[in-house]
Amino acid sequence: MSGIPVGISTCLLGKEVRHDGGHKHSRFCTQVLARHFEFRSICPELEAGLGVPRPAIHLREYDNKLRLIETKGTADHTDAMQSFIEDIMPSLANLRGYILMAKSPSCGMERIKVHNPEGRVTHRDGRGLFAEALMKAYPLMPVEEEGRLNDDGLRENFIERVFAYDDWMRNVAGETLTPQALIEFHTRHKFQLLAHCEKIYRQMGPLIADLKSEPLQDIADRYIHLFMEAMSQKVNRGAHANALQHVMGFLKGSMGQEEKQVLNEQINAYRRGEVPLVVPMTLLRMAQRREPVDYLHSQQYLTPYPDELGLRNNV
Numbered sequence: 001m002s003g004i005p006v007g008i009s010t011c012l013l014g015k016e017v018r019h020d021g022g023h024k025h026s027r028f029c030t031q032v033l034a035r036h037f038e039f040r041s042i043c044p045e046l047e048a049g050l051g052v053p054r055p056a057i058h059l060r061e062y063d064n065k066l067r068l069i070e071t072k073g074t075a076d077h078t079d080a081m082q083s084f085i086e087d088i089m090p091s092l093a094n095l096r097g098y099i100l101m102a103k104s105p106s107c108g109m110e111r112i113k114v115h116n117p118e119g120r121v122t123h124r125d126g127r128g129l130f131a132e133a134l135m136k137a138y139p140l141m142p143v144e145e146e147g148r149l150n151d152d153g154l155r156e157n158f159i160e161r162v163f164a165y166d167d168w169m170r171n172v173a174g175e176t177l178t179p180q181a182l183i184e185f186h187t188r189h190k191f192q193l194l195a196h197c198e199k200i201y202r203q204m205g206p207l208i209a210d211l212k213s214e215p216l217q218d219i220a221d222r223y224i225h226l227f228m229e230a231m232s233q234k235v236n237r238g239a240h241a242n243a244l245q246h247v248m249g250f251l252k253g254s255m256g257q258e259e260k261q262v263l264n265e266q267i268n269a270y271r272r273g274e275v276p277l278v279v280p281m282t283l284l285r286m287a288q289r290r291e292p293v294d295y296l297h298s299q300q301y302l303t304p305y306p307d308e309l310g311l312r313n314n315v
Ligand code: SF4
Pocket: 009, 010, 011, 012, 017, 018, 019, 042, 043, 044, 045, 046, 101, 104, 106, 107
């Protein structure tokens, strides 16, 4: 299988496309994620025709509208950027995620400085023009800034969402949508949903139970919006422990008394923050491998992404 298609700011791949001719190489992206993702790299400023090297630009606000202006002077590159964005955006529909470079007036996802017409910083909660258009056009797509991927929890959450969204795009979205495809997707991700947001998990049951009440596409649209909303919520240790106990419930028949006790001890140790998630999860996976339970066989919660990413060693 080829890698999952994921967009990325070109400078993160080590390409010298920044305004000063430099780059922002992310080894995590090129040496770890590149083994699983097939990157589609875009440098909006270069591809909008601004060249390398180019004058530094920043966001300025005129009449509540953000524009891309050179930091020294008043040259305005907004129209070139908007025209590039309009051309490129439809071609990004196939991406399952996007990794953006922080602090850029084009690529930055959050906390970008916004200046007044005189060039003074007035607030710092702007978003780059390309990032804004991307997130508006594809609200379901997992998007993250590279710097935030240094946080173990955010990194694990982003990658889990990319793999889940890829499953949706390959097996449920578009022409592959059938009642069975939707039900099977829900079944595969049940425990992940439970761990991420029990409230949404409870809303999903009735939604999936009646697939004849309205057009299937409408139900699928509502479903995937709720699904991605749930998945973007951070899982706390208590919620994971709860989901782990649910999984254990399916395996109890094949587990000896001592084994159950060890697993319970490790789930509780995880809940208290004494061991990482990989510890109780490995015990559950061993029990499932020894005497497989059909219902758990397809559960993505047990293996939401390749083990070699090592993400559950740190959460
Ligand atoms: S942050 Fe975006 S616009 Fe700036 S160099 Fe990197 S890819 Fe290009």
